Amino acid sequence: MAILPILCYPDPRLHKVAQPVQTVDARIQALVSDMLATMYDAHGIGLAATQIDVHERLVVIDVSEERNEPLVLINPEIVWASPDKHVGDEGCLSVPGIYDGVERAAAVHVRALDAQGQSRTLEAEGLLAVCVQHEMDHLMGKVFVEYLSPLKRNRIKTKMLKQQREAHE
Numbered sequence: 524m525a526i527l528p529i530l531c532y533p534d535p536r537l538h539k540v541a542q543p544v545q546t547v548d549a550r551i552q553a554l555v556s557d558m559l560a561t562m563y564d565a566h567g568i569g570l571a572a573t574q575i576d577v578h579e580r581l582v583v584i585d586v587s588e589e590r591n592e593p594l595v596l597i598n599p600e601i602v603w604a605s606p607d608k609h610v611g612d613e614g615c616l617s618v619p620g621i622y623d624g625v626e627r628a629a630a631v632h633v634r635a636l637d638a639q640g641q642s643r644t645l646e647a648e649g650l651l652a653v654c655v656q657h658e659m660d661h662l663m664g665k666v667f668v669e670y671l672s673p674l675k676r677n678r679i680k681t682k683m684l685k686q687q688r689e690a691h692e
């Protein structure tokens with residue numbers, strides 16, 4: 524297992540659209556292990572392959588208190604979204620230190636392959652539903668700050684670029 528570097532907003536690679544995983548093989552399973560290690564190391568609740576500069580439809584999630592319920596979603600598709608919406612504060616490992624409210628479907632059903640290549644349907648609500656939708660956006664090249672006003676987004680962009688410059692000094 525390896526801890527992989529996470530791309531930081533506004534890195535243009537975060538806007539690439541991921542391609543479907545062709546086969547759940549040893550390469551994908553190794554990637555899943557690395558992504559889980561990277562997510563736990565960064566104290567995140569979700570990580571999309573896009574964030575580690577791999578542009579395949581692969582997401583890992585763990586919203587449990589104990590950090591021992593890893594979820595692997597390969598080629599996830601939302602098959603149902605509740606009409607009722609919920610606004611919750613979101614953060615992102617690619618936008619460190621920024622939290623803001625985003626409106627999402629309150630519940631979703633997601634069909635995906637697991638790490639063994641088995642098709643499963645996940646029924647998600649609450650934090651898990653938020654996390655699934657947030658990570659699936661990453662696969663489409665979308666970062667949560669894009670839901671915010673242009674003014675807020677520009678302020679965040681400036682702040683991130685300043686942090687990144689300072690980190691390199």
Ligand code: NI
Pocket residue numbers: 614615616617657658661
């Ligand atoms: Ni994120």
